[in-house]
Amino acid sequence: MTAVPNIASSTQRSPLEALGNWLLQYILRPVLQILLFVFIAGGSISLLALVVGFVLQTDWHGIDILRVPARINLFEQVVRQLPNMLLDGITIGFVYAVIALGYTMVYGVLKFINFAHSEIFMVGGVVGYEVMIRLRAADMLSSLSPLVVIVLMIGVAMVICGTLATVVERVAYKPLRGAPRLVPLISAIGVSFFLTDFVRGFQALNRNVFNMPYPTDQVTFFNERIVLAQGVSTTNTTLIIIVSAIVMLVGLNYFVNATKIGKGIRAVSQDQATASLMGINVNLMITITFMVGGALGGAAGVLYGLKTTNVTPYIGFIPGLKAFTAAVLGGIGNITGAMLGGLLLGMLEAFFSALLPYFPALGLGYSDIFAFAVLILVLLFRPTGLLGKKVDEKV
Amino acid sequence: MTLLKLENVHTYYGHIHALKGISIEVNEGEVVTLIGANGAGKSTTLRTISGLARPRAGTVTFQGTALNNVPPHKITRMGVGHVPEGRRIFPELTVRENLEMGGFSVSSREVAERMERAFTLFPRVKERLNQLGGTLSGGEQQMLAMARGLLLNPRILLLDEPSMGLAPVLVDQIFDIIQELHAQGTTILLVEQNARMALQVADRGYILQSGQIVMGDSAKVLQESEVVRKAYLGEE
Numbered sequence: 041m042t043a044v045p046n047i048a049s050s051t052q053r054s055p056l057e058a059l060g061n062w063l064l065q066y067i068l069r070p071v072l073q074i075l076l077f078v079f080i081a082g083g084s085i086s087l088l089a090l091v092v093g094f095v096l097q098t099d100w101h102g103i104d105i106l107r108v109p110a111r112i113n114l115f116e117q118v119v120r121q122l123p124n125m126l127l128d129g130i131t132i133g134f135v136y137a138v139i140a141l142g143y144t145m146v147y148g149v150l151k152f153i154n155f156a157h158s159e160i161f162m163v164g165g166v167v168g169y170e171v172m173i174r175l176r177a178a179d180m181l182s183s184l185s186p187l188v189v190i191v192l193m194i195g196v197a198m199v200i201c202g203t204l205a206t207v208v209e210r211v212a213y214k215p216l217r218g219a220p221r222l223v224p225l226i227s228a229i230g231v232s233f234f235l236t237d238f239v240r241g242f243q244a245l246n247r248n249v250f251n252m253p254y255p256t257d258q259v260t261f262f263n264e265r266i267v268l269a270q271g272v273s274t275t276n277t278t279l280i281i282i283v284s285a286i287v288m289l290v291g292l293n294y295f296v297n298a299t300k301i302g303k304g305i306r307a308v309s310q311d312q313a314t315a316s317l318m319g320i321n322v323n324l325m326i327t328i329t330f331m332v333g334g335a336l337g338g339a340a341g342v343l344y345g346l347k348t349t350n351v352t353p354y355i356g357f358i359p360g361l362k363a364f365t366a367a368v369l370g371g372i373g374n375i376t377g378a379m380l381g382g383l384l385l386g387m388l389e390a391f392f393s394a395l396l397p398y399f400p401a402l403g404l405g406y407s408d409i410f411a412f413a414v415l416i417l418v419l420l421f422r423p424t425g426l427l428g429k430k431v432d433e434k435v
Numbered sequence: 436m437t438l439l440k441l442e443n444v445h446t447y448y449g450h451i452h453a454l455k456g457i458s459i460e461v462n463e464g465e466v467v468t469l470i471g472a473n474g475a476g477k478s479t480t481l482r483t484i485s486g487l488a489r490p491r492a493g494t495v496t497f498q499g500t501a502l503n504n505v506p507p508h509k510i511t512r513m514g515v516g517h518v519p520e521g522r523r524i525f526p527e528l529t530v531r532e533n534l535e536m537g538g539f540s541v542s543s544r545e546v547a548e549r550m551e552r553a554f555t556l557f558p559r560v561k562e563r564l565n566q567l568g569g570t571l572s573g574g575e576q577q578m579l580a581m582a583r584g585l586l587l588n589p590r591i592l593l594l595d596e597p598s599m600g601l602a603p604v605l606v607d608q609i610f611d612i613i614q615e616l617h618a619q620g621t622t623i624l625l626v627e628q629n630a631r632m633a634l635q636v637a638d639r640g641y642i643l644q645s646g647q648i649v650m651g652d653s654a655k656v657l658q659e660s661e662v663v664r665k666a667y668l669g670e671e
Contacts, residue, residue, distance in 0.1 A: 186644055200475040300539065307525050307536050316507035319540040319587065 042243035043382075064091060068131050072291040074286055077380045081133065082126050085387040089125065092120030092395065112231020114398060123272040125394040126387070129279050131278050131347060133386020138340040139363030140370070140378035141292060142333030148373040152221070155228040155391040156208055158360020159235035160201050160334045164341020165351035166239055167197040169252040186261035190280055197338035206327050214323075232356075240353035253350045262346070281343045288339060289379060296375060297333065305329055309373070362389075369415055369430025388414055436463045438591055438622055439464060439484065439515075444493035446476075453479040455646040457491065461591060461624050468619045468633040468654070470667055471643030477626040478520050480643070481593045485517040486510045498590070508612055513519045514538050516589025520626075521594050522580040526569025530579055533568045534537075534659040537586025546586065553582040555613055574605040581612065591622040598629050630667035636657045642667070 091117040139161050146154045154323045175181045181189065212231045216224045243249055254260045256277065267273040296302040307315040308325040316322050344359060345351045366385045370377025392407035418426065439461040446454040454476050461467045469477045482488040484495055486507035492593050495502040502510055510516070525533050534553070538546035554561040557578045563571060571579060577597055584592055594613070598606040616623060617636065627633035634640055634654045642650040642663065650657065657663050664670040 179574060218538065300535070300543075303528065303532055303535060304539060306528060306532075310525045310527055311523055313507075314519060314525070315536070316487070317511055317517045317519060318536045318583070319508050319511040319525075321508045323508075 053406070060150075066298055067290060068291045073376070074289055074379065077383050078130055081380070081383040081387045082130065084384075085129060085391050087428050089118050089122060089391050089395070090115075112427045117398065118395070120271070121394050122268065125390050127272075127274055127278060128393070129387035129390030130383065131281050131386070132389060133383035134289075135340050135343050135347065135382075136280055136359065136363045136366045136386050137379045137382025138285050138288055138343070139359060140367040140382045141289075141375060142337040143364050144367040144370075144372055144378040145305075145329050145333045146373060147367070148375075149305060149326055150213075151376070152224055153228070153334070153364070154330075155211075155225065155360075156212075156235060157205075157229035157333065157337055158356035158363075159232045159239075160205050160208075160337040160356075161341045161344070161360055161363075162309065162353060162356030163186060163204060163235065163239060164197040164201045164338030165345040165355055166243070166252060166341070167200050167338065168193045168342035168345045168355070169254055169351055171196050172254055172256075172392050176258060181255065181258045182260075186259050186276075189259060193342045194284060194339045197342045198335040199338075201338025201341070202331040202335035205330045207335070208334075209327060214326075232313065236356065243353065249425040250343075251350055251352055254345050256346065258348050277346050281347055284339070284343060289335060292332070292336065292375070301328060337407070343361070365412070365415055369418060369425055371425030374425070374427050374429075377425055377427035384417070384426075385411060437461070438463045438498060439624070441480070441484070442494050442496070442498045444480075444483060444490045445541055446479055446490050448479075448488070453488075453646055453655040454490070455623055457643075457646070457648055458493075459648065459651070460640055461622060463622055464620055465639060466613070466623045466625060466637045468627055468637040468640040469643055470627060470630045470633060470640055470657075470663075473628075474645075475643040476646040477643055479646075481517060481519075481595050481626055484510075484593060485515055486589070487517075511587060514588075514590030515593065516587040517582045517590065517593040518580050518584040518595060518597065520572075520599070522576045524568040524571065524576045524579055524583075526567065527563060528568055529564065530566055530568055530571070531564045533583055534560075534586050539586075541588075547587050553585045554640065556585070556615060557582040574601050574608075577601060577605070577609060581609075581626060585616075589621075591624060592616070593624045593626075596628060597625075597627045598627065598632065598634075606632065618651050630663070634663075 097113055097115040142153060142157045142160070146152060146157070172181065172189070175184065175189060175192070208231050213224050213226045235306055240250070243252065243306070259345040262275065262277045262280075264276050265273045266276065266279065283360055294302075296306065304315070304320045305325050305328065307318065307320060308322050312322050315325070340363075341351070344355070348355075362385055363382065366381035367378045368381070369385060370379070370381025388411040389407055393404055394402055396410075422428070437460050441459045445452070445496070451626065457476070457480060457652040459467070459469075459480075469480060479488055483490050484497075484502070486502060486505060486509075490503060492590045497510070497513060497515060499524055500513070501658050505513070525536065528536070534550055535543075535546055538549055540633055541549075560579050560582045563575060563579075567585065568579065577669055581594070581597065584594075597613070604627065613625065613636050625633055625637060631662050634657055639652065640654050640657045641648050642657070650660070650662065652660075658668075
């Protein structure tokens with residue numbers, strides 16, 4: 041062996057060089073990776089959109105079945121809508137990705153699907169609402185810097201949801217650690233129903249509300265439009281969602297790959313017994329995993345609330361299911377896969393939402409059918425997900 | 436001085452009575468070997484010591500402290516280093532990260548020092564630092580597993596079949612290293628199927644048969660005993 045990595049050199053490096061390496065490894069590389077995923081997901085969906093648009097503009101397309109002559113050129117429409125469609129896909133895709141991380145991390149360490157995660161996400165959305173209207177009541181919503189408002193909303197949601205997730209783990213999962221696989225799964229579904237109705241009851245008694253609309257109209261910054269190109273513009277909210285999601289993904293990447301606890305969590309996910317022989321407190325690592333996953337779920341809830349501007353105690357189910365799907369699509373247990381899966385699923389959804397209104401017989405509401413049909417196709421050919429590895433154990 | 440003591444230990448796997456009243460002792464600085472056929476309970480004995488399996492009766496005492504209700508990670512931190520059967524390298528962690536896991540409970544400066552010490556015995560591991568653990572060959576994985584065990588800086592090292600599945604040259608290397616560790620004063624409890632090699636490096640040995648100790652004596656006596664020669668050394 042000639043190329044021997046020299047460990048002694050790590051102590052001789054200048055501090056500037058060390059900082060450069062650190063930035064490269066933990067900031068630049070993950071950001072580039074995320075951008076690459078955005079391009080992969082965006083590129084493949086754009087291609088799909090253009091092909092579909094091109095094919096369907098001929099005589100035999102869907103509208104013809106209804107004996108309604110085509111009044112629009114679908115290809116032109118698709119081209120015109122493409123930039124907005126991509127932006128929409130990226131935004132919702134990042135939200136799915138952040139939720140999916142919670143599923144995939146817990147699955148990684150416990151091989152258990154935490155179906156209560158969708159309700160942790162919902163609680164995040166509700167906490168975001170609470171923070172916002174409390175700020176409004178204190179007349180601070182318009183006077184505080186919008187950045188502070190966002191950080192406050194996300195921060196409080198992360199703390200509360202992280203704590204909630206650990207409590208749920210302690211109460212509903214930990215006592216069932218040795219039980220057959222189905223038992224904690226049912227317990228998780230129970231927790232999920234409990235949390236939904238608890239929040240509904242709590243908000244009904246507390247504020248007498250079911251819908252919790254975010255007062256985003258009170259912060260002009262959120263609704264200011266940014267023009268990206270001619271005919272393509274977006275609001276600051278979209279930008280906030282994308283940026284916060286990227287910050288969280290990069291932060292998580294750092295936590296998992298560079299910190300001692302993160303490495304301990306990875307060790308536990310690979311081999312619990314051996315990890316405990318290394319002096320790693322396996323239960324503590326599991327608790328931390330739930331905490332981090334819950335905090336990310338809570339943050340995602342706030343981002344989702346900002347995007348849809350309305351949350352209810354029932355918002356958790358569908359996005360939760362989609363994020364779980366995204367985790368499976370990317371390869372469950374794989375953190376990078378969850379990001380790719382989330383972005384792809386978001387893109388698919390945005391694509392079909394943009395396309396379907398041109399087919400009066402179908403309409404917007406059916407977009408999930410097509411998004412999930414694509415998912416089923418992917419899983420038929422790659423059951424382990426896009427980035428999942430075939431599990432073979434070496435003795 | 437007695438470092439580790441098992442008294443009348445019974446361990447079960449479900450309904451299977453794996454250890455039927457085992458009593459062994461390991462003194463400071465000794466190499467003690469446990470010899471037995473497949474399924475005799477050798478690995479179970481080690482797992483009972485490190486807390487991965489729990490004794491239903493009897494006591495395990497380490498440095499005068501009963502370990503019966505101490506969780507495995509705390510037993511490890513008390514100074515019991517267990518290198519499990521089948522190496523159990525973390526396949527998706529790099530070699531460096533695998534070693535760092537061995538030093539999980541100490542500062543990174545201490546980890547770096549211990550790593551340097553481990554490299555003097557396992558130079559091959561140093562050459563593979565940035566590779567994933569799962570990509571190493573069997574022999575390299577065994578070296579890494581032992582190096583990782585040393586990173587725990589254990590008072591006693593439990594080695595479970597370190598020669599399993601290795602080419603004869605590598606087996607010799609592993610036993611050389613065990614002898615080197617012995618010379619440095621490390622206390623070792625060695626589980627082996629390769630009785631000949633094990634008895635050569637050990638001070639004392641126990642013969643385990645279907646969950647019971649049938650013989651316990653100095654390695655020399657065992658090597659010369661008729662029973663051991665026939666059953667475990669393959670001599671007529």
